[in-house]
Amino acid sequence: MIETRIQKIFATVLELSRDFDFATLRYNEHPDWTSVAHMSIVAGLEMEFDIIMETDDILAMSDYAKAVEIIARYSADN
Amino acid sequence: MLTIDLSNRVALVTGSSRGIGLATAERLFAAGANVVLNNIAESEELAAAGAKLAAQRADGVAISVGDVGDPEAAKQIVRTAFNRWKRLDILVNNAGILRDNLIGMIPDEDIHSVLATNLVGVIATIQHAARLIARNKNGSIVNISSIIGVRGNRGELVYGASKAGVIGATLSAAKELAPLGVRVNAIAPGFIDTAMTAHLRPEVRAERIASIAMGRIGKPEDVANTVLFLASEYASYVTGQVIGVDGGMLI
Numbered sequence: 553m554i555e556t557r558i559q560k561i562f563a564t565v566l567e568l569s570r571d572f573d574f575a576t577l578r579y580n581e582h583p584d585w586t587s588v589a590h591m592s593i594v595a596g597l598e599m600e601f602d603i604i605m606e607t608d609d610i611l612a613m614s615d616y617a618k619a620v621e622i623i624a625r626y627s628a629d630n
Numbered sequence: 631m632l633t634i635d636l637s638n639r640v641a642l643v644t645g646s647s648r649g650i651g652l653a654t655a656e657r658l659f660a661a662g663a664n665v666v667l668n669n670i671a672e673s674e675e676l677a678a679a680g681a682k683l684a685a686q687r688a689d690g691v692a693i694s695v696g697d698v699g700d701p702e703a704a705k706q707i708v709r710t711a712f713n714r715w716k717r718l719d720i721l722v723n724n725a726g727i728l729r730d731n732l733i734g735m736i737p738d739e740d741i742h743s744v745l746a747t748n749l750v751g752v753i754a755t756i757q758h759a760a761r762l763i764a765r766n767k768n769g770s771i772v773n774i775s776s777i778i779g780v781r782g783n784r785g786e787l788v789y790g791a792s793k794a795g796v797i798g799a800t801l802s803a804a805k806e807l808a809p810l811g812v813r814v815n816a817i818a819p820g821f822i823d824t825a826m827t828a829h830l831r832p833e834v835r836a837e838r839i840a841s842i843a844m845g846r847i848g849k850p851e852d853v854a855n856t857v858l859f860l861a862s863e864y865a866s867y868v869t870g871q872v873i874g875v876d877g878g879m880l881i
Contacts, residue, residue, distance in 0.1 A: 604762065
């Protein structure tokens with residue numbers, strides 16, 4: 553369930569197709585995952601999960617798997 | 631009749647236990663905003679300010695104690711608005727300290743503390759608040775600089791640098807946040823009647839007033855009214871500006 557919501561944010565910001573392999577998604581390796589897009593993803597995740605992310609987590613969110621790991625932690629905290 | 635209505639908006643005013651910060655918080659509150667008051671430490675002034683506003687609208691005020699110069703504390707101050715109201719619309723970076731000293735006589739501690747409170751505090755608070763404000767696609771950040779940050783002044787090397795830095799931060803933040811619907815402006819007050827200027831010797835005070843074209847010292851409300859304008863929809867196309875509130879002071 554969490555992954556579905558996370559994927560929705562990534563897909564919206566990066567304009568990904570439904571069958572995209574999210575496991576391959578890495579910051580600065582995917583052509584559209586730029587620093588500007590990164591902050592849009594962060595803003596989208598914060599709104600979706602009603603959280604405020606720590607700066608360290610924003611900087612550490614270097615790929616999709618890491619994003620899931622970080623958001624899962626916030627969800628567990630809430 | 632035109633009015634400024636900030637109902638359902640949430641404002642955070644740092645350094646709002648007295649002076650310009652308190653006058654600003656009161657103005658925003660009177661316009662309908664819910665307000666987070668802040669001071670570096672618990673104080674009778676802060677408690678009195680909170681009680682005064684709560685007496686008018688109990689659910690419209692929150693208090694967050696912390697030093698904005700400490701980024702971790704700045705984060706917690708911003709989170710007070712999120713935890714209480716789940717939103718933030720207006721950020722007023724007002725907290726500041728003044729340490730006058732001639733060059734060569736400035737203690738290292740003063741350099742660090744003035745830059746931490748006056749400049750690092752502004753940067754840290756913007757960093758933590760910007761995304762929360764941007765969620766609503768319509769917000770305002772007002773940074774309180776100083777005429778000293780624009781013109782400079784003898785004995786205010788560090789203070790002037792910190793307030794000039796606030797202007798630089800304002801201009802950069804305005805460009806980065808404009809696409810997100812967040813306006814960022816600075817106010818450069820002149821000689822304002824606050825605790826920060828109360829220590830001046832009578833002759834220095836008279837000299838300063840003589841340099842003001844309007845012939846009087848400014849009131850905290852003079853600055854607060856300008857913040858209210860910048861926070862309102864009447865300033866909806868104003869960003870990246872530094873507005874002097876100085877009565878035509880020459881320095």
